[in-house]
Each structure stands twice: as C-alpha cells, then as structure tokens.
Amino acid sequence: MPPPFNHPSLELELLAQTFFVKQFPVDAGVPAAIASGLNAAQHTPGVFSITRTGEEISVVGESVDDDGEWKCIKIAGPMKFGVFTTFVGLTGVICNFTTPLRDANVPVFTVSTWNTDYVLVPKDKADAAVAALTEDGWRFRENTRDT
Template identity: 30%
Template sequence: MELKKIPHRLTVCKVKEISDIDMGAEIYFIGKTDEELSLVCITENTPSDTIERDDGWRGFRIQGTLDFSLVGILAKISGILADHKISIFAVSTYNTDYILVKEENFDRALSILGAEGYTII
C-alpha cells in the first residue's frame, strides 16, 4: 500500500464562522458539529482570528481510492504508530484517509511504516 506525503505544514484549529475559511485553498478539511467548527489547513492559510489552534502538523494520505468495504486500513496504520508512541489526527474523505502526526514525529512515522511494508511516495 502506498502512502503519499503531503508537502505542506498543517494547522488544526477551531474557527468562529465558515466565512473565515479560505475556500480557494489547495487543501483544507472542515468539520462542523453542534459544538464546534474545526478546520485543518495549510499553516499559511490559517484564519487570523481562530478560537484555538495547534500548529506543527505534517501528513500523508493512503494513495488511491479506498472501497468502503475495506476494513482495518486506518486501524492498522494507527496501531503501528501507537505501538511506537506516535499519536495521530486522522481525517477521512470520500476517497481515502489522511493521517497527520506532529512534525517532530513525521520522518520517524514514515520510516516505521516503510519498515512495515508501506511504500512512501
């Protein structure tokens, strides 16, 4: 299975309103519930007026389109990283899963996953 590195530094934050988000940005993930409006974005695109923010994330995606019948792909990757004390922030889209780790763990996470048979691109 191939894991493709995202070349950007990322920020996870909470914003006040959807209008604060740059919808023209190359990459962003929005999550809205009755309690919050969360955003993952390229650090340079982080809205200036956030409620909370956590910089210093890097990420990779499982390359290709994953069929909904596939089971355990994210669980396996997160389990491998958990065994090495690397926490993750996962985001899923219709096509695939994205895994974010803190920047200081990024190279080590990819090295560990490479040793476990994943191809890093």
C-alpha cells in the first residue's frame, strides 16, 4: 500500500548505523549496562527505546562498532496526532508501510514516538526492504540508501 499521500513527513531515511533489539523478563529489570546507555543517550543524539509491559522489557538502541543485527528505516515525520492526522490521512501509516515489507517477507520491529515511527528490519533484509518500499511508491531521502 503506497503512502497515504505525497508529503515530506512521509519520506523515508535508512539510518546508517546498525541496531540491537533485546528482550528481558519483566522481573529482571533493566540491566545496568542498558540503563547506562540511556544515561549516555542524554548526551548524544540517537535512537534508544525501553518499553516495559506486564510481560517483558524490550530495548532498542544503536549498536556499538556497527555489530547490530538490525537496520532502521525512519519515517521523516513529524506526524501530528488528533483531528489534523485524520483529516490529512495520516492514520494507517504503519499498515501502509509494513504491507509491502510483509509481501517481500521482510520481518519488522517498530518503535513509535510522538513525532514519527522507526521500523527496524534485519540487516540482511535491508536492501529487500528498500526495494519493496521504493517499488510501492515510498520515497527515500537522498544519501540514505548508500549505507
């Protein structure tokens, strides 16, 4: 499903770095090494997310030394919530975005923020993800596909 409409907030960027995705038992808490990464993230820009539910803790972050197993496609954003979002057709962005990836057999792990969405794909499937999205009508920003 192509983007809901042609707008700069829906342009894509394949981030250069690699990422890790880790899962921990909810009763284990966040490991000290991961928590220190959160403190370090306050001083350096980058993607770092901790999500805790009643069943688990999931952590996503940029890998050190480019040894991560995931690549990240960022939807440019910002995408505003509320009436404006519905009016301009920004509902269903993740569905539209992940449908061509599903059809290309590319697994995804998504992280959403207030402004935008980050979709992680296995590093060895990044080229297939870019090709599937491009074929579907999504646009990548210049200099983001060379990574």
